[in-house]
Amino acid sequence: MSVLIVGSTALDSIKTPRGQHPRLLGGSASYAAVAASFFAPVKMVGVVGDDFPKPCLRLYRKHGIDLEGLQIVPGKTFHWSGEYEVNMNNRRTLKTELGVFETFTPRLPASYQKSQYVLLANIAPSLQHLVLDQMRRPKFVVADTMDLWLNIALPDLMRLLPRLDGFVLNESEAQQLTQEHNVLRAAKKIHRMGPAYVIIKKGEHGAILSTRKKIFVAPAYPLAHVVDPTGAGDCFVGGMMGWLAASGGSVEAHLRQAIIHGSVLASYCCGGFGLKTLTRVTPAAIARRVKELGALTRF
Amino acid sequence: MSVLIVGSTALDSIKTPRGQHPRLLGGSASYAAVAASFFAPVKMVGVVGDDFPKPCLRLYRKHGIDLEGLQIVPGKTFHWSGEYEVNMNNRRTLKTELGVFETFTPRLPASYQKSQYVLLANIAPSLQHLVLDQMRRPKFVVADTMDLWLNIALPDLMRLLPRLDGFVLNESEAQQLTQEHNVLRAAKKIHRMGPAYVIIKKGEHGAILSTRKKIFVAPAYPLAHVVDPTGAGDCFVGGMMGWLAASGGSVEAHLRQAIIHGSVLASYCCGGFGLKTLTRVTPAAIARRVKELGALTRF
Numbered sequence: 001m002s003v004l005i006v007g008s009t010a011l012d013s014i015k016t017p018r019g020q021h022p023r024l025l026g027g028s029a030s031y032a033a034v035a036a037s038f039f040a041p042v043k044m045v046g047v048v049g050d051d052f053p054k055p056c057l058r059l060y061r062k063h064g065i066d067l068e069g070l071q072i073v074p075g076k077t078f079h080w081s082g083e084y085e086v087n088m089n090n091r092r093t094l095k096t097e098l099g100v101f102e103t104f105t106p107r108l109p110a111s112y113q114k115s116q117y118v119l120l121a122n123i124a125p126s127l128q129h130l131v132l133d134q135m136r137r138p139k140f141v142v143a144d145t146m147d148l149w150l151n152i153a154l155p156d157l158m159r160l161l162p163r164l165d166g167f168v169l170n171e172s173e174a175q176q177l178t179q180e181h182n183v184l185r186a187a188k189k190i191h192r193m194g195p196a197y198v199i200i201k202k203g204e205h206g207a208i209l210s211t212r213k214k215i216f217v218a219p220a221y222p223l224a225h226v227v228d229p230t231g232a233g234d235c236f237v238g239g240m241m242g243w244l245a246a247s248g249g250s251v252e253a254h255l256r257q258a259i260i261h262g263s264v265l266a267s268y269c270c271g272g273f274g275l276k277t278l279t280r281v282t283p284a285a286i287a288r289r290v291k292e293l294g295a296l297t298r299f
Numbered sequence: 300m301s302v303l304i305v306g307s308t309a310l311d312s313i314k315t316p317r318g319q320h321p322r323l324l325g326g327s328a329s330y331a332a333v334a335a336s337f338f339a340p341v342k343m344v345g346v347v348g349d350d351f352p353k354p355c356l357r358l359y360r361k362h363g364i365d366l367e368g369l370q371i372v373p374g375k376t377f378h379w380s381g382e383y384e385v386n387m388n389n390r391r392t393l394k395t396e397l398g399v400f401e402t403f404t405p406r407l408p409a410s411y412q413k414s415q416y417v418l419l420a421n422i423a424p425s426l427q428h429l430v431l432d433q434m435r436r437p438k439f440v441v442a443d444t445m446d447l448w449l450n451i452a453l454p455d456l457m458r459l460l461p462r463l464d465g466f467v468l469n470e471s472e473a474q475q476l477t478q479e480h481n482v483l484r485a486a487k488k489i490h491r492m493g494p495a496y497v498i499i500k501k502g503e504h505g506a507i508l509s510t511r512k513k514i515f516v517a518p519a520y521p522l523a524h525v526v527d528p529t530g531a532g533d534c535f536v537g538g539m540m541g542w543l544a545a546s547g548g549s550v551e552a553h554l555r556q557a558i559i560h561g562s563v564l565a566s567y568c569c570g571g572f573g574l575k576t577l578t579r580v581t582p583a584a585i586a587r588r589v590k591e592l593g594a595l596t597r598f
Contacts, residue, residue, distance in 0.1 A: 087480040216595060222483055222514060224483040256597075260598050299555040299559050
């Protein structure tokens with residue numbers, strides 16, 4: 001099965017204590033699509049300007065990503081520029097130039113509309129709605145989000161939640177959304193807002209999956225060297241959805257393995273600037289880290 | 300095998316968003332000893348004043364804790380008073396009255412000196428040295444510490460590290476000690492300071508065990524309601540040492556299970572003020588949470 005992924009498609013200029021790289025391929029859809037592509041065919045929905053570098057398109061194609069839903073329009077590609085502090089957990093945005101993203105309206109080609117697995121990667125909730133409006137009875141819909149939408153588009157987001165099977169967000173976002181410091185109680189409150197599956201990301205501390213009745217405590221793959229954490233959360237959810245689409249059948253039965261595979265893709269994402277490391281990863285390398293994670297957590 | 304535990308023995312007045320309790324039995328040795336007592340006999344070294352409440356002595360005895368090494372001297376028992384913020388991760392000390400602790404010199408009864416498992420719970424490193432000076436060839440020595448000693452007794456602590464098999468500390472303390480933000484690199488640096496086993500506690504995010512060649516990523520037992528986190532770290536290391544002493548044989552072979560059992564005791568500790576919940580826990584309840592932790596993390 002394929003995964004439909006909508007999100008931002010951008011150029012990122014990133015500065016970390018380990019270096020500085022201008023105009024890398026970025027955006028939530030790019031990271032999620034590349035991550036998902038290791039397991040399942042991906043159909044991507046997004047927009048770029050006519051300045052979008054050819055090598056970026058080649059990178060998508062190298063990963064077999066279906067670009068029929070990628071609009072290439074006159075104007076400038078969304079450009080984000082940010083800087084990380086020494087501990088890599090704090091980053092600040094230096095510049096956001098929306099460009100063609102400002103007027104983006106996702107349009108799904110006919111071949112996309114029957115997709116069974118839908119990932120609404122981080123993007124304005126109103127656009128996530130527009131994608132769902134064009135879908136015909138998808139099997140499993142997951143959305144990611146960010147603090148920005150909690151701040152400026154909360155009503156849209158609250159209307160989106162009942163339309164989702166799964167919702168993925170950071171621990172701090174879960175706290176902000178629920179006014180609840182405890183992660184388990186926050187997850188419970190989010191269930192009541194709609195989604196049957198709540199996945200709370202804790203960065204280097206892993207993630208928690210809550211399924212109303214059960215929880216799963218997922219480890220992060222421990223890294224001695226983080227080069228650039230940009231996109232790690234997108235790779236996590238992209239890898240997860242790719243694994244689910246590839247597995248088919250019961251989501252419940254495959255979700256833990258899906259999360260672990262997402263976690264491993266996120267770890268590779270952190271190993272290089274932008275998508276540099278991730279795009280060179282092999283299926284064998286992914287399988288190795290999944291196995292290692294098993295050994296690292298067994299007791 | 301028994302565990303020898305030295306540390307502070309105190310009365311704690313604790314305020315959290317869930318309530319306020321004056322003069323509870325506290326101190327690193329008290330928490331660690333009660334936790335260890337679920338698995339192995341405990342010999343405790345500490346000091347209290349002649350104001351020490353009888354019910355506290357009864358609580359020690361209920362747990363079969365050998366009190367030959369507990370000095371009861373004229374004066375006031377060490378009294379700590381603190382307050383937790385809403386998220387329970389930040390606390391501030393309101394008052395510290397050292398009392399008889401100020402002139403405490405640990406003296407080991409002859410029957411203690413051959414103990415094989417030694418836990419130097421959180422206390423001034425100079426006192427941890429004094430205990431080791433009186434030991435005859437222990438098999439496995441572990442020390443815990445706190446930020447205070449990094450600030451005011453670093454040379455003592457640095458001299459202690461080569462005398463230890465295992466060293467337990469918080470993530471923030473590991474960062475302070477090594478000037479290293481990454482937990483794996485911090486652990487590596489601490490190995491070079493002496494201990495073969497480095498255990499970095501991450502509170503609700505679990506713990507990391509580093510054994511030079513391997514690491515173990517240990518989960519915390521997820522709690523929806525934290526009543527009072529005081530002493531959780533002491534229970535963690537106490538439970539771990541109790542489990543190791545009860546298991547005997549190769550430390551390496553039992554350390555993961557020991558850490559998981561420590562983690563479960565820490566979770567029970569957080570469920571009530573002071574030692575209220577922990578002291579009522581049954582072996583069956585501990586086994587249940589250990590099994591649950593297995594189920595919560597399996598993939």
